[in-house]
Amino acid sequence: GQQVMQIPQYQHVQEGEDFTTYCNSSTTLSNIQWYKQRPGGHPVFLIQLVKSGEVKKQKRLTFQFGEAKKNSSLHITATQTTDVGTYFCAGPRAAGNKLTFGGGTRVLVKP
Amino acid sequence: KAGVTQTPRYLIKTRGQQVTLSCSPISGHRSVSWYQQTPGQGLQFLFEYFSETQRNKGNFPGRFSGRQFSNSRSEMNVSTLELGDSALYLCASSLGQGLSGANVLTFGAGSRLTVL
Numbered sequence: 001g002q003q004v005m006q007i008p009q010y011q012h013v014q015e016g017e018d019f020t021t022y023c024n025s026s027t028t029l030s031n032i033q034w035y036k037q038r039p040g041g042h043p044v045f046l047i048q049l050v051k052s053g054e055v056k057k058q059k060r061l062t063f064q065f066g067e068a069k070k071n072s073s074l075h076i077t078a079t080q081t082t083d084v085g086t087y088f089c090a091g092p093r094a095a096g097n098k099l100t101f102g103g104g105t106r107v108l109v110k111p
Numbered sequence: 112k113a114g115v116t117q118t119p120r121y122l123i124k125t126r127g128q129q130v131t132l133s134c135s136p137i138s139g140h141r142s143v144s145w146y147q148q149t150p151g152q153g154l155q156f157l158f159e160y161f162s163e164t165q166r167n168k169g170n171f172p173g174r175f176s177g178r179q180f181s182n183s184r185s186e187m188n189v190s191t192l193e194l195g196d197s198a199l200y201l202c203a204s205s206l207g208q209g210l211s212g213a214n215v216l217t218f219g220a221g222s223r224l225t226v227l
Contacts (some may be wrong), residue, residue, distance in 0.1 A: 001170075033215060042201060042218040043154070088154065092214060098167035099144070099214060101154040 002027045002093055006102035013079045014110050021105040023072040023089035030094050032065050032072045037104070038085045046087075081109050113138070115219035117202050123225045129190040132222045134202030136183050142166070142207030143185040144216065145177060148199040157200075160185055161207045189224075197226045 003026040013019050023032065031050045035043040047056055049065035049072065056063045060083075062075040072089055086104040116135040124130050136143050144167075145157040156169035160179035177187040183204070189196055200223075203216035 031214075035216075035218075042220050043203075043216070045215050045217065048212060048215055090154075090216075096166065096208070096214075098156050098159055098169070099216060100156065101146075103153040 002100050004089060004091065004100050004102040006087075006089060006105050008105060009103060011105055011107045012110060013076075013083075013107060015079055015081060017079055018075065018077045019079060019107075020073055020075045021087055021107075023074075023102050025070045025091060025100075027093050028069050029091035030069075030097075032069075032089055032091045033099070034063060034072075034074055035088045035090065035101075036085050037088065041085075043088060076107075079107075079109055081111060083107055084109050115202060115204050115217050117200075117219035117222050119222060120220065121223050121225075123227060124192050125227050126192055126194060128192050129188060130192060130224060131186055131188045132200055132202075132224075134185045134187075134204075134219060136185070136202075136204030137217055140204035140206055140217070141183055142205045142214075143179055143183065144203045144205070145185070145187050146201045146203065147171075148201055148221070149197075154201070157187065192226045194226050197224060199223050 033048045034046040037043045054065045060077045064073045086106045088104045090099045090101040118133045142161045144159040147155045159167040163179045174190045179185045199221045201221045203218045206213040
Protein backbone atom coordinates (compact mmCIF):
# COMPACT_ATOMS: atom_id res chain seq x y z
CA GLY A 1 0.00 0.00 0.00
CA GLN A 2 0.89 3.64 -0.18
CA GLN A 3 3.47 4.81 2.35
CA VAL A 4 4.43 8.35 3.24
CA MET A 5 7.64 8.93 5.16
CA GLN A 6 8.82 12.09 6.83
CA ILE A 7 12.32 12.95 7.96
CA PRO A 8 13.52 13.88 10.41
CA GLN A 9 11.16 12.52 13.05
CA TYR A 10 12.38 15.12 15.52
CA GLN A 11 13.95 18.51 14.88
CA HIS A 12 15.55 20.57 17.63
CA VAL A 13 16.11 24.08 16.34
CA GLN A 14 17.72 27.11 17.91
CA GLU A 15 15.42 30.11 17.74
CA GLY A 16 16.32 32.18 14.72
CA GLU A 17 17.79 29.30 12.73
CA ASP A 18 16.37 27.74 9.56
CA PHE A 19 15.44 24.11 9.02
CA THR A 20 13.86 21.84 6.44
CA THR A 21 11.66 18.78 6.82
CA TYR A 22 11.13 16.29 4.03
CA CYS A 23 8.22 14.12 2.91
CA ASN A 24 8.55 11.13 0.59
CA SER A 25 5.78 8.98 -0.86
CA SER A 26 6.12 5.49 -2.26
CA THR A 27 3.60 6.41 -4.97
CA THR A 28 2.87 9.44 -7.11
CA LEU A 29 0.47 11.82 -5.41
CA SER A 30 -2.28 13.85 -7.02
CA ASN A 31 -1.56 16.61 -4.50
CA ILE A 32 0.32 17.11 -1.24
CA GLN A 33 -1.02 18.80 1.86
CA TRP A 34 0.72 20.03 4.97
CA TYR A 35 -0.80 20.25 8.41
CA LYS A 36 0.47 21.56 11.74
CA GLN A 37 -0.51 20.16 15.12
CA ARG A 38 0.36 22.18 18.19
CA PRO A 39 1.01 20.27 21.43
CA GLY A 40 -2.34 19.18 22.85
CA GLY A 41 -4.17 20.32 19.73
CA HIS A 42 -5.44 18.85 16.51
CA PRO A 43 -3.99 19.03 12.99
CA VAL A 44 -4.67 22.28 11.18
CA PHE A 45 -4.38 22.63 7.42
CA LEU A 46 -1.52 24.81 6.21
CA ILE A 47 -1.31 24.47 2.46
CA GLN A 48 -1.96 22.29 -0.59
CA LEU A 49 0.35 21.87 -3.57
CA VAL A 50 -1.00 20.38 -6.77
CA LYS A 51 1.39 20.99 -9.65
CA SER A 52 4.70 19.29 -10.30
CA GLY A 53 7.55 21.51 -9.06
CA GLU A 54 5.15 23.92 -7.37
CA VAL A 55 6.53 26.26 -4.71
CA LYS A 56 4.37 28.23 -2.30
CA LYS A 57 5.28 30.57 0.53
CA GLN A 58 3.47 31.52 3.69
CA LYS A 59 5.49 34.20 5.48
CA ARG A 60 8.53 32.31 6.82
CA LEU A 61 7.34 28.91 5.51
CA THR A 62 8.24 27.67 2.02
CA PHE A 63 6.61 24.54 0.62
CA GLN A 64 7.79 22.65 -2.43
CA PHE A 65 6.29 19.77 -4.42
CA GLY A 66 8.76 17.58 -6.28
CA GLU A 67 8.90 17.28 -10.05
CA ALA A 68 7.86 13.62 -9.89
CA LYS A 69 5.06 14.45 -7.41
CA LYS A 70 6.42 11.89 -4.95
CA ASN A 71 8.15 14.18 -2.50
CA SER A 72 7.77 17.51 -0.82
CA SER A 73 9.61 19.76 1.58
CA LEU A 74 8.81 22.42 4.14
CA HIS A 75 11.47 25.01 4.90
CA ILE A 76 11.10 27.39 7.84
CA THR A 77 13.34 30.42 8.10
CA ALA A 78 14.17 32.30 11.30
CA THR A 79 12.40 29.78 13.52
CA GLN A 80 10.26 31.21 16.31
CA THR A 81 8.79 29.61 19.42
CA THR A 82 5.39 29.79 17.73
CA ASP A 83 6.67 27.22 15.21
CA VAL A 84 6.67 24.51 17.88
CA GLY A 85 4.49 21.54 16.93
CA THR A 86 4.31 18.53 14.67
CA TYR A 87 4.21 19.06 10.93
CA PHE A 88 2.49 16.40 8.86
CA CYS A 89 2.41 15.92 5.14
CA ALA A 90 -0.41 13.98 3.53
CA GLY A 91 -1.47 13.04 0.06
CA PRO A 92 -3.87 10.92 -1.94
CA ARG A 93 -2.79 8.82 -4.88
CA ALA A 94 -5.74 10.06 -6.85
CA ALA A 95 -8.80 12.22 -6.43
CA GLY A 96 -11.25 10.51 -4.13
CA ASN A 97 -8.57 8.37 -2.50
CA LYS A 98 -7.89 8.50 1.19
CA LEU A 99 -5.33 10.94 2.54
CA THR A 100 -2.31 9.04 3.81
CA PHE A 101 -0.35 10.94 6.44
CA GLY A 102 3.35 10.83 7.06
CA GLY A 103 4.61 10.15 10.57
CA GLY A 104 5.23 13.85 11.16
CA THR A 105 8.22 15.93 12.14
CA ARG A 106 8.08 17.16 15.72
CA VAL A 107 9.74 20.56 15.99
CA LEU A 108 11.15 21.79 19.28
CA VAL A 109 12.55 25.31 19.49
CA LYS A 110 15.30 26.30 21.89
CA PRO A 111 15.03 29.95 22.93
CA LYS B 112 -19.18 29.11 10.61
CA ALA B 113 -19.01 26.33 13.16
CA GLY B 114 -16.10 23.92 12.98
CA VAL B 115 -16.04 20.16 13.27
CA THR B 116 -17.57 19.04 16.55
CA GLN B 117 -16.67 15.77 18.22
CA THR B 118 -18.33 14.26 21.26
CA PRO B 119 -17.46 13.15 23.82
CA ARG B 120 -14.09 14.83 24.25
CA TYR B 121 -12.86 12.39 26.88
CA LEU B 122 -14.00 8.97 27.94
CA ILE B 123 -12.77 6.05 29.95
CA LYS B 124 -13.86 2.49 29.23
CA THR B 125 -12.81 -0.95 30.37
CA ARG B 126 -11.67 -3.85 28.23
CA GLY B 127 -14.50 -5.65 26.49
CA GLN B 128 -16.84 -2.67 26.46
CA GLN B 129 -17.89 -0.83 23.36
CA VAL B 130 -17.83 2.87 22.55
CA THR B 131 -19.55 5.18 20.10
CA LEU B 132 -18.02 8.49 19.05
CA SER B 133 -19.86 11.23 17.23
CA CYS B 134 -18.76 13.81 14.70
CA SER B 135 -20.66 16.77 13.24
CA PRO B 136 -18.92 18.12 10.13
CA ILE B 137 -18.75 21.66 8.83
CA SER B 138 -22.01 22.65 7.16
CA GLY B 139 -21.83 21.78 3.48
CA HIS B 140 -19.10 19.17 3.90
CA ARG B 141 -20.23 15.78 2.67
CA SER B 142 -17.15 13.74 3.49
CA VAL B 143 -16.15 12.63 6.98
CA SER B 144 -12.92 10.79 7.69
CA TRP B 145 -11.79 9.18 10.92
CA TYR B 146 -8.20 8.83 12.11
CA GLN B 147 -6.63 7.18 15.13
CA GLN B 148 -3.68 8.99 16.64
CA THR B 149 -1.27 7.37 19.05
CA PRO B 150 2.20 8.56 20.10
CA GLY B 151 3.96 5.71 18.37
CA GLN B 152 1.85 5.27 15.24
CA GLY B 153 1.00 8.78 14.17
CA LEU B 154 -2.22 9.38 12.25
CA GLN B 155 -3.73 6.12 11.08
CA PHE B 156 -6.65 6.24 8.64
CA LEU B 157 -9.74 4.36 9.77
CA PHE B 158 -12.39 5.11 7.17
CA GLU B 159 -14.04 7.81 5.10
CA TYR B 160 -17.73 8.30 4.47
CA PHE B 161 -19.19 10.32 1.64
CA SER B 162 -22.92 10.78 1.13
CA GLU B 163 -23.69 8.00 3.63
CA THR B 164 -21.43 5.48 1.86
CA GLN B 165 -18.07 4.21 3.02
CA ARG B 166 -15.72 5.38 0.28
CA ASN B 167 -12.34 4.38 1.71
CA LYS B 168 -11.26 2.03 4.46
CA GLY B 169 -8.03 1.62 6.38
CA ASN B 170 -6.42 -1.49 7.78
CA PHE B 171 -8.26 -1.85 11.06
CA PRO B 172 -10.08 -4.93 12.37
CA GLY B 173 -13.81 -5.33 12.02
CA ARG B 174 -14.29 -4.16 15.61
CA PHE B 175 -14.01 -0.66 14.19
CA SER B 176 -17.04 0.45 12.27
CA GLY B 177 -18.71 3.66 11.27
CA ARG B 178 -21.65 5.18 9.55
CA GLN B 179 -22.83 8.47 8.16
CA PHE B 180 -26.28 9.92 8.33
CA SER B 181 -28.21 11.90 5.74
CA ASN B 182 -27.20 15.17 7.43
CA SER B 183 -23.51 14.14 7.03
CA ARG B 184 -23.04 13.59 10.73
CA SER B 185 -20.98 10.50 11.42
CA GLU B 186 -20.44 8.02 14.18
CA MET B 187 -17.76 5.45 14.73
CA ASN B 188 -18.08 2.45 16.97
CA VAL B 189 -15.44 0.26 18.53
CA SER B 190 -16.62 -3.01 20.01
CA THR B 191 -14.85 -5.33 22.43
CA LEU B 192 -12.35 -2.69 23.45
CA GLU B 193 -8.71 -3.62 23.96
CA LEU B 194 -6.02 -1.76 25.86
CA GLY B 195 -4.34 -0.89 22.57
CA ASP B 196 -7.42 1.03 21.44
CA SER B 197 -6.49 3.85 23.82
CA ALA B 198 -5.88 6.79 21.53
CA LEU B 199 -7.06 10.14 20.28
CA TYR B 200 -9.74 9.61 17.66
CA LEU B 201 -9.90 12.46 15.20
CA CYS B 202 -12.71 13.21 12.84
CA ALA B 203 -12.16 15.42 9.83
CA SER B 204 -14.58 16.77 7.27
CA SER B 205 -14.09 17.96 3.72
CA LEU B 206 -16.15 18.88 0.71
CA GLY B 207 -15.40 15.46 -0.70
CA GLN B 208 -15.63 16.26 -4.37
CA GLY B 209 -15.56 19.05 -6.85
CA LEU B 210 -13.07 21.87 -6.99
CA SER B 211 -9.40 21.65 -6.13
CA GLY B 212 -9.14 21.55 -2.40
CA ALA B 213 -12.16 19.30 -2.05
CA ASN B 214 -10.13 16.81 -0.02
CA VAL B 215 -8.60 19.36 2.34
CA LEU B 216 -9.43 18.24 5.85
CA THR B 217 -10.77 20.27 8.75
CA PHE B 218 -10.21 18.34 11.95
CA GLY B 219 -12.23 18.29 15.10
CA ALA B 220 -10.62 18.51 18.53
CA GLY B 221 -10.80 14.74 18.91
CA SER B 222 -12.18 12.22 21.37
CA ARG B 223 -9.58 10.89 23.76
CA LEU B 224 -10.37 7.30 24.67
CA THR B 225 -8.68 5.54 27.55
CA VAL B 226 -9.22 1.80 27.92
CA LEU B 227 -8.45 0.32 31.33
